[in-house]
Amino acid sequence: MQENYVVIMAGGSGTRLWPKSRIKKPKQLYALINSDSMIKNTVDRLLPIVSKNNIYIATNTLQAKEISRELPKFKKNLIIEPYIRNTAPCIGLAAVMMKEKDAPVAFLPSDHYIGRPKQFQRTLKKAFEIARKDYLVLIGTRPTDADTGLGYIKSGKEISRGVYKVDKFIEKPDLANAKKFLASGIYFWNGGMFIGKAALILDLFKKHAPKIYSHLKKISDNPHALKEEYEKMENISFDYAVAEKAANIAVVPGDFAWSDIGNWGKLLEILANKNQENVVIGCEHYGVDTTGSLIHGTERLVATVGLKDIIVVDTPDVVLVCNKNRAQEVRTIVKKIKEQGKEKYL
Amino acid sequence: MQENYVVIMAGGSGTRLWPKSRIKKPKQLYALINSDSMIKNTVDRLLPIVSKNNIYIATNTLQAKEISRELPKFKKNLIIEPYIRNTAPCIGLAAVMMKEKDAPVAFLPSDHYIGRPKQFQRTLKKAFEIARKDYLVLIGTRPTDADTGLGYIKSGKEISRGVYKVDKFIEKPDLANAKKFLASGIYFWNGGMFIGKAALILDLFKKHAPKIYSHLKKISDNPHALKEEYEKMENISFDYAVAEKAANIAVVPGDFAWSDIGNWGKLLEILANKNQENVVIGCEHYGVDTTGSLIHGTERLVATVGLKDIIVVDTPDVVLVCNKNRAQEVRTIVKKIKEQGKEKYL
Numbered sequence: 001m002q003e004n005y006v007v008i009m010a011g012g013s014g015t016r017l018w019p020k021s022r023i024k025k026p027k028q029l030y031a032l033i034n035s036d037s038m039i040k041n042t043v044d045r046l047l048p049i050v051s052k053n054n055i056y057i058a059t060n061t062l063q064a065k066e067i068s069r070e071l072p073k074f075k076k077n078l079i080i081e082p083y084i085r086n087t088a089p090c091i092g093l094a095a096v097m098m099k100e101k102d103a104p105v106a107f108l109p110s111d112h113y114i115g116r117p118k119q120f121q122r123t124l125k126k127a128f129e130i131a132r133k134d135y136l137v138l139i140g141t142r143p144t145d146a147d148t149g150l151g152y153i154k155s156g157k158e159i160s161r162g163v164y165k166v167d168k169f170i171e172k173p174d175l176a177n178a179k180k181f182l183a184s185g186i187y188f189w190n191g192g193m194f195i196g197k198a199a200l201i202l203d204l205f206k207k208h209a210p211k212i213y214s215h216l217k218k219i220s221d222n223p224h225a226l227k228e229e230y231e232k233m234e235n236i237s238f239d240y241a242v243a244e245k246a247a248n249i250a251v252v253p254g255d256f257a258w259s260d261i262g263n264w265g266k267l268l269e270i271l272a273n274k275n276q277e278n279v280v281i282g283c284e285h286y287g288v289d290t291t292g293s294l295i296h297g298t299e300r301l302v303a304t305v306g307l308k309d310i311i312v313v314d315t316p317d318v319v320l321v322c323n324k325n326r327a328q329e330v331r332t333i334v335k336k337i338k339e340q341g342k343e344k345y346l
Numbered sequence: 347m348q349e350n351y352v353v354i355m356a357g358g359s360g361t362r363l364w365p366k367s368r369i370k371k372p373k374q375l376y377a378l379i380n381s382d383s384m385i386k387n388t389v390d391r392l393l394p395i396v397s398k399n400n401i402y403i404a405t406n407t408l409q410a411k412e413i414s415r416e417l418p419k420f421k422k423n424l425i426i427e428p429y430i431r432n433t434a435p436c437i438g439l440a441a442v443m444m445k446e447k448d449a450p451v452a453f454l455p456s457d458h459y460i461g462r463p464k465q466f467q468r469t470l471k472k473a474f475e476i477a478r479k480d481y482l483v484l485i486g487t488r489p490t491d492a493d494t495g496l497g498y499i500k501s502g503k504e505i506s507r508g509v510y511k512v513d514k515f516i517e518k519p520d521l522a523n524a525k526k527f528l529a530s531g532i533y534f535w536n537g538g539m540f541i542g543k544a545a546l547i548l549d550l551f552k553k554h555a556p557k558i559y560s561h562l563k564k565i566s567d568n569p570h571a572l573k574e575e576y577e578k579m580e581n582i583s584f585d586y587a588v589a590e591k592a593a594n595i596a597v598v599p600g601d602f603a604w605s606d607i608g609n610w611g612k613l614l615e616i617l618a619n620k621n622q623e624n625v626v627i628g629c630e631h632y633g634v635d636t637t638g639s640l641i642h643g644t645e646r647l648v649a650t651v652g653l654k655d656i657i658v659v660d661t662p663d664v665v666l667v668c669n670k671n672r673a674q675e676v677r678t679i680v681k682k683i684k685e686q687g688k689e690k691y692l
Contacts, residue, residue: 019649284688288678297665301691303365303679306669307656314665319643321667323652332634333649342630345647 003103004128006050007094010039010067010110011060011081015334015346016263019318020296023346028111029066032267032281037070038111045117046108049125053077056098057110058090082227087192088241089233092205092216098198099220104131106195107238113270115257123254127195130163130250136204136243137195138166140188140251141258146178149262149328151190151239153251154181166249169239188253191260194238201242208245212236264311264320265327268294283314292324318345349449350474352396353440356385356413356456357406357427361680361692362609365664366642369692374457375412378613378627383416384457391463392454395471399423403456404436428573433538434587435579438551438562444544445566450477452541453584459616461603469600473541476509476596482550482589483541484512486534486597487604492524495608495674497536497585499597500527512595515585534599537606540584547588554591558582610657610666611673614640629660638670664691 013023021027028039036044039057046055058079059067068075079094091107098105106124114120127137140153149172156167169190173181181187196204205213215229234241243249261267271279271294278290283297290304297314304312309324322330337345359369367373374385382390385403392401404425405413414421425440437453444451452470460466473483486499495518502513515536519527527533542550551559561575580587589595607613617625617640624636629643636650643660650658655670668676683691 019647286679286682288675289672299663301365301664301683301688303664303666303676304668305666305675305679306672307667310653310667312665312667317645318647318649319658319660319665320649320651321653321656321658322650326635326652329634329651330649333632333651336632342647 002128002132003054003101004050005054005056005098005101005103005105006046007056007058007079007091007098007105007107008039008042008046008110009058009087009090009107011058011063011084011090012109012111013062013084014111016328016331017261017267018330018334019315019320019345020313023343024062025066026063026111027261029063029070032261033113033270038113038261039067039070041114042108042110042112043071043074045114045120046124049121050106056094058094060084082230085230085233086235087238088205088209088212088236089215089230091194091201091238091242092209092212092233093219093226093230095198095201095205096216096220099202101198104128104137104195104197105201106131106193108193109191109260111261112191113257113259113261115259115270117256119254119256120258123252123256124193124195126162127193127252130160130252131195131197134197134200135159135248135250136200136246137163137250137252138243139191139193139195140253141191142253142255143178143182143187143189146175146182147189148172148175148178150260152178152181152187153190155186155188155251155253159250162252164251164253166251169244188251189258190239191258192237192239194243204242204246209234209236209241212241263327263330264294264296264313264322265324267296268292268311268324268327294324348474348478349400349447350396351400351402351444351447351449351451352392353402353404353425353437353444353451353453354385354388354392354456355404355433355436355453357404357409357430357436358455358457359408359430360457362674362677363607363613364676364680365661365666365691366659369689370408371412372409372457373607375409375416378607379459379616384459384607385413385416387460388454388456388458389417389420391460391466392470395467396452402440404440406430428576431576431579432581433584434551434555434558434582435561435576437540437547437584437588438555438558438579439565439572439576441544441547441551442562442566445548447544450474450483450541450543451547452477452539454539455537455606457607458537459603459605459607461605461616463602465600465602466604469598469602470539470541472508473539473598476506476598477541477543480543480546481505481594481596482546482592483509483596483598484589485537485539485541486599487537488599488601489524489528489533489535492521492528493535494518494521494524496606498524498527498533499536501532501534501597501599505596508598510597510599512597515590534597535604536585537604538583538585540589550588550592555580555582555587558587609673609676610640610642610659610668611670613642614638614657614670614673640670 155164501510
């Protein structure tokens, strides 16, 4: 069996599922879909195709403890970022640490939902194959609706069966374009899953993000410089810094019921597939005439009367009540809290 | 100054403001309108016209401790019912304990809102005067809308200036009748405020509720029989058991901005008069596009997005989210909880 590696990127401090997801305990550490945490689901989905020792978890100092507690068997495979940065520094650092290995590395999010793991595994295997031929490979997911909140990848020429050159990247389109993309069959959602050999990735940094590369080089030459150099790196995504500028990128499309669970409304959509009634997680719920709602609680009882399409998230120190169709505006609340210096709630 | 007495009936176990109001700590013990508890407001409203020593508080064994804590100066004036019963046994017991006094006693709820205390005091003084002439007197409040959730008193002949004979009692009318009552000017809301001498009240029990009277008589003859006899008394209101059957009842109408705060929606109406925006009590609230809502919390932060006319009540062990116009259905939740044996939440 040929060697493949995975780096699960688990250093995000996402607040889109606030108030459940917090800076010190972001959504990958919660059981949102089933009784296991999102990151546990992510690992379990990889183990059938990647050996345990080859799975690394990139996180940061704030979250490392919680990650170790959640995945004790991966304690030795933690890559600890000294500061919270976006995916470019994270992928760069991991590439530095794996620079000796002449094998593909998949950089994967830790907190995404994948409804059909077998299809995902098949897609990832194909991506590893292509990456072995010195491509930077993206996994694209076939759109199931005209989502205007996601980035898209336009596929071009077929390179080999079911693998395409990336023609271009499109950030969050308007609805008209999103509808066109959905109908076309050649646009895919960009879920931020990158596969490539470490050396290739470092080359791409050198070419397209020379400033970040200079910091990576210093870390590579002197591991003790990690903290100092990591702090200086730009807080930018790998898409922006590298992938969108690079030539010779391939996309392997998959159809594995994917969602980034970008807000509470999306979580409700995923879970409501299984249950057209209300979705109740983590608490007792007594409802009168309550429909299409998500009740996500902890130890408290949640009671509802006369509600439709409402999301209630009850945590030890915050209660969120949100119209399902406005779930993306939770970030406005988070912004307000930040502005008023109430970081204890974030 | 002629002697007058008051018995504040504070033994209710109302669940209409659940989950804030609980069996062991019902709504009279909470600060709902201002920074003082409802019962503290009730006492303060009486002190200008009734001497402190003449104010008694009827409660039950479950709540006596909390009442003493809230009103330490009235510890010696507690009337403790050994079981939770409706107003007939409560008024009967208090009448037994005051049977020697030839002075009017006002039996008043502990948890009602009165927006214009001066008008209320004027009305109560007039009621005391009439009761001194051996009438059973009710205070009626002038309706301000066609409420179908309240009982009404139809006034008859004028006995003296601004005092009328009670023509009849009407329990919760339909909307058409409620509208007629509102327009007529001769119907008043029955707020459960009764004024009469103890001897007269005991006479009325003897005549109209002989079974209850027989228990009261035994308690009167032998105070040690209280527990045994009180338990046997019917759980019935004074209205049903006595007032509605009695002749020679007077009503003194008042116009003092009264509400029984019968549900969360009513509390919102009272408080929203002062503030057309959301009403936030007891907690921090961050809202995005939230209007006409009541946020009643404790120590937790409450965040809301895209809500209109919603009531959020956050307590240490229960969160209620309720459409303002469905607030009366909170009792359905309470019923469900009871049925499922989850009394810890009541």
